Amino acid sequence: MAPTPSRSASTRTVALLCWIAVVLDGFDLVVLGALIPTLTGGETPWMSPAEATFVSTISLVGMTIGALSIGVATDWLGRRKAMIWAVLAFSVLTLACGFATNYVQLGLFRFLAGFGLGGCLPTAIAMVTEFSRGKAGKASTSVMTGYHVGAVATALLGLLLLPLFGWRAMFFVGAVPGLILAPLMLKYLPESPSFLLAKGRRSDAEALAAEYGLELAAPAATEAKASLGSLFRHPFLRNSIAIWVTSFMGLLLVYALNTWLPKLMVAAGYGLTGGLWLLLLLNAGAICGLLVAGRVGDRIGLKPAALLWFLCGAVLLAALSVKMPATLLYPMVFLTGCFVFSAQVLVYAFTAANHPPAVRATALGMSAGVGRLGAITGPLLGGTLVSMGIGHPWGFYVFSVVGLLGAVALSLTQVFRQKA
Template sequence: MSSIANRLSNLPMGKFHWRLLIITMLGWTFDSMDTGIVAFVLAEMIGSWNLTTAQIGYISSIGLVGMASGAFLAGTMADYFGRKKLFAGTLLIYSIATGLCGIAWNYESLLVFRFLVGFGVGGQLPVAVTLVSEYSPAKHRGKMIVILESAWALGWLAASVIAYLVIPKYGWQIAFFIGAAPALMIFYLWRLVPESALYLVNKGKYDEAHALVAKIEQELGIPVGPAPTAAERSLKTQSISFIELWSAPYIKRTICLWILWFGMVYSYYGIFTWLPSLLVKSGHDLIRSFEFLLYMTLAQIPGYFVAAYLVDRLGRKPTLSGFLAACAGCAYMFGNAATSSDILLWGCLLSFFNLGAWGLLYTYTPEMYPTHARGTGVGSAAAFGRVGGILAPIVVGALFTGPDKFATIFAMFTAVLLIIALNVMVLGEETMNRSLEEINQETANK
């Protein structure tokens, strides 16, 4: 393990880590808010634009097409050009594109703008989680990433509040204009977000990486570690090709992650993108449906924190597979709920376990690849997962025309969630309390 990697892995948790976490959480919150706003807007636009169920499905899916493109390209570019540049650039893209959605003049223009929103959001998520993973101490990495992912609930909560208070009074366009606000923060974020020291080492910028880590150590009040040795400086810079993800050391991990991401994105976007419209079409009025979503969004927050507590104690595999199995059971009960109180109960539990599992997923994925391939590995898995998100709204739209549609749709999601829980148990590897470089050095030596 390089001296830089060793120093980062053994740092005590301190102000630097919390500052980095808060900054990236802001970006993550706005990602979620801009994604969530469209779910609420669609329920309103069904009437104002006379949209068909097929058109609603395509509006949802085009964002996922953008997210797949953004995740793959930004993740790969982050391994070549750095985490910081891609973090800032993707934030700017999705913020401006969300504002443009507010001036969409027809169905086709909205599709174009939603693609651009998806591109920015999909690009930022793997870059942000890679950056935070590479600065997280080994003993606290799971907690930090799950807390980062918890910002997704804050963004959906903000979208819920906007939908509840703004859309009924001022119209759906204002919601999109509010979603453009993150663009105003770009210069502030650029100044405070550091480049990844591990990325700098991989690019041969040893002095810059050493100076950066030394500054962190001084801030945390611990002795400054040694500069990289001549032997470390002589190591060749490593680059990544997509095919390496399928080479002998990583193929099992890549298969596990791609299945996991596909199922997670399929179930999440199939359920939550359609949920306001599903509730309206099942007999609940628009305001009541938004109220259900608000409570379900609040239930996500304790789900994240329970996952954050367990992930560095029980381990990645048992916590993630357990949350997925529990989520599957809640999806089945939600699909068969007969009363408003049952819908609220099982909907809140569904959100609790589903979003807790998302926090665990983002913890687990970057741990599977070495520094030179981490952005590409995370971005590729996320991009493949978005294929599931593209398909899910279309499948839900098709199933919504049949008998017992609500129960049938959620029986499907129950099966998907059980399959990916089994996938983690069979193909997954445990990575708790191990440094990123240690995990991948062991894999390379197999």
């Protein structure tokens, strides 16, 4: 039986702080998409479409490097300090974006901000998993609602701020939450018990576990030395490759649809306004899907739930290739967001729950990092299909196949039983 938590310590505080950090990731998901029409439009554009593509791509490269290197950072600093520094770095550099005088400076600031931002997501999931008291699926998917809450809020924020204050205000306002969050984390976010165990501080880990009502794994299972190399050896190698392929496919779909859904809907004859509303509906569906997916994952298993979500997403994506009335289209897009966008989060939850604490952050960082390569590929793939004039219906067929490939890759994983 897990210890009873003290009144002063709440796992909900950990979840809330991590959720706000993930909201920042959601901000990054759509902020450039919201600003590019303004930055590239008008009689004297601030930058060209090609320059905007460079800025968008280089920021994703920075996030990829940040996600891939977070395991090393957490081994060195601990999850608490790594999380705080990641949030602080991202916020300061986002503020700097508002002072950029040309696209090169904007690209540089976005690239460096990506280092911190890319590390937030895997660390946040690792933290909430460790403090979830055995409900990894619900904890991981709940915290990931912040991703799409941030995306929707940023799109709405753009509608309010851009006409009144211009594009720089978006970066200034986007930096504020992180600058407030970092000192709050410094005061209220605890260290990871597994990090304390890895450093030989079992008494501190036990005290923290008692304070938060957590159950520690046995010393032999948790304090063993783990590193990036562990993911390339038995028993994790097979799972590592399968998870990386699945994450690549999952984030390819998320970023391709968030970038190109309005254009694909316009090509299908639905109109620009309809396309933008469908984008918001897609992300609204993602929030609802995440709340349901975690509970389903805890009930039937994270792997079966993720497989079901990928398969349903693939079917719905194929169905969107068919022209349909709005009364049917809107619920179809909502359901597509429910399944496609939360499928990847179930993969993160499965990765977190299926690796021992000592290697969990590294496994999540690699999953997110390789997934970011899919995030770069998705918009490029969508843009290629649109430029060839076959975005609709063939774009949806291609994305459906991507979903099926994600399901196939995930089906090859093995399930290990781990302590949270």
